[in-house]
Amino acid sequence: MKPVTLKEIADQLNISVTTVSKALKDYPDISKKTKALVKELAQTLNYKPNAFAVNLRTKESKTIGLIIPEIVHHFFSSVIKGIVAQAEKKGYLVIILQSNESYELEKKQIQLLLRQRVDGILISLANGTADYNHLTDVLAQDKPLVMFDKIAKLVKCSKVIIDDRKAAYVATQHLIDTGCKRIAHFRGALLPQNSIDRFLGYKKALLDNNMPYDPSLVYICECGDNSFEEGKMNARQLLKDHKDVDGIFINTDLVAIGAITEFNEQGVKIPEDISVVGFSNWFMSSVISPSLTTIDQPGYLMGKTAFERLYKEMQQVKNKKPIVYKDVVLETGLIKRQSTKEILQKTQH
Amino acid sequence: MKPVTLKEIADQLNISVTTVSKALKDYPDISKKTKALVKELAQTLNYKPNAFAVNLRTKESKTIGLIIPEIVHHFFSSVIKGIVAQAEKKGYLVIILQSNESYELEKKQIQLLLRQRVDGILISLANGTADYNHLTDVLAQDKPLVMFDKIAKLVKCSKVIIDDRKAAYVATQHLIDTGCKRIAHFRGALLPQNSIDRFLGYKKALLDNNMPYDPSLVYICECGDNSFEEGKMNARQLLKDHKDVDGIFINTDLVAIGAITEFNEQGVKIPEDISVVGFSNWFMSSVISPSLTTIDQPGYLMGKTAFERLYKEMQQVKNKKPIVYKDVVLETGLIKRQSTKEILQKTQH
């Protein structure tokens, strides 16, 4: 069962390979009769162009690479879905790799994708990534690279992000508006830009409202895996350290859910004793009890948008034009649920 | 910045392309000196073999295709993770596509993957898929195809599954052992093999325990999207139809969580009034209140195993041996949580 080639069609019709190829691609210098003949035979033989040969000639694979820290994750899997869907629409296939939050793996995977000669790369950085040579390598080859969500500001390429700082500001402001006086923050790992920005948004909200910023209320997690356990641990610690805290803004919903679980177990009432705001709007957050007030982070849209940026850049490369980098910032919103109290009167003046 | 080729290395060293190629691949008929020279230059020039050319010659792409009904799904994303991790270990890349539970899309995507000439295909079927010609097409080309989780029994190929029937039996038996007398079942869609098998397990458990099987207690959902809403709807309907039901075995955790939410809202006590057992052990299930007793479905392992099967078959094709099909059944377990009562004494005799 050898796959059928142009040559076979040519032989059967007693014409040249050239003519067959041209006929299938509707070149103007082939007669309508031959075209019809060729196309019909191709159809009945179920001819499929050999992608390897086509790629070799045209130097493009119609394939992109995607590197993501963790696949089993509500937000990221939404992003993947958006990317894959949009790519398919434009005739591109997506090769997916998971960096497992490891810089070393991430580096290897970039090399893998370059060897595979994908037409472009989408990446969300591992938490530990602090060196960007593997990324600039890509750009040096004039290969489009778009970063999303977990980005490196220093790398000159297009980025698709949300305004983490603003979103965190809104979340913290909501805690303030609902009457919280002493607000803690679980920020997860130290390095990632998201983590930094969300922290900065939290801090700015405090200061803008003339509330003191107390570093001891900010919980950093060395492990930084944004896990359920991390939330429980931090919550336990918080109850020991600061009995007066009445609100927390937490980096990630999953961690927030861990915290809520711990509070529930220890009989701490939410939102009466402590209000909680999460981040990302995992589906889970609407289902737990009490349901979690959080920031909506549009994963599908981010994936879709990231691919579209990459697509534009791949077109530019194809047309031998210089790549134009552009940042896209997506809108987020606060989703009010049961883990925070009602907004106080005074803000309604 | 043209990528460096064998020819360039050859020119710089004043030797032939043949020698360079052989040197890099450690052919025995090349002197150690030349090998060293070639390898060093290749290193400094950062030579990467052109995958397109290699694929064309060797007729393999070291790439597999993966078609999955829905990416944003705890179980499936675990499977993806398992596949991607194992594939990378063996030097394979994974192209991912989402069928969106649509037969038409699934068909197109198979064609896409065949055109791309992937070395093998992993697939979990869409709910609506009842025609298998697109799958037998793949097998007819001697291209390895492994189905997992949502399979078609009639297609002759390797399959990786759990014993849905047995798992459902265990789940139902657990309800019986904890004292439930009238047990309902939410089975989701009609077609998928999983749905059928889980239903059969449920039914068999009833009969084996001399309990009547009442078809009106089995809720089928036309939409069959296994959603949170589906759970709420079915639960609402159940409360209207059958006030005497004291246990439910539900097809999927998410649906079960929907049902639990509805029961919570209507003041039905779990497990005192109604016990609930789910299926799949979504992470969420351990977090909601009450936490959900469910069947553990090993997603990561399934992905890993499915790739290993595919890998074996790809090796067989490479060695021109006939492909040997094999089914793998993975173990599941019952995870006891708060949504079911304690086991009655009598079973402990």
Place this chain on the structure above:
DNA sequence: GTTCATTTCGAAATCGTTTTCGTTAATCAA
């Protein structure tokens, strides 16, 4: 010095398409 084996290298074919540039043969104007 001839013969034979061994070592080391290259020419060339091949994978299947694409595309440039000719080459025919037919058509048309004058």
Place this chain on the structure above:
DNA sequence: TTGATTAACGAAAACGATTTCGAAATGAAC
């Protein structure tokens, strides 16, 4: 009839790597 167009097709050179089959060159053996 001649010269210029045009329509329809093909030969051949890529693309970059792999591999078969020889061909030199060296050394060993007699």
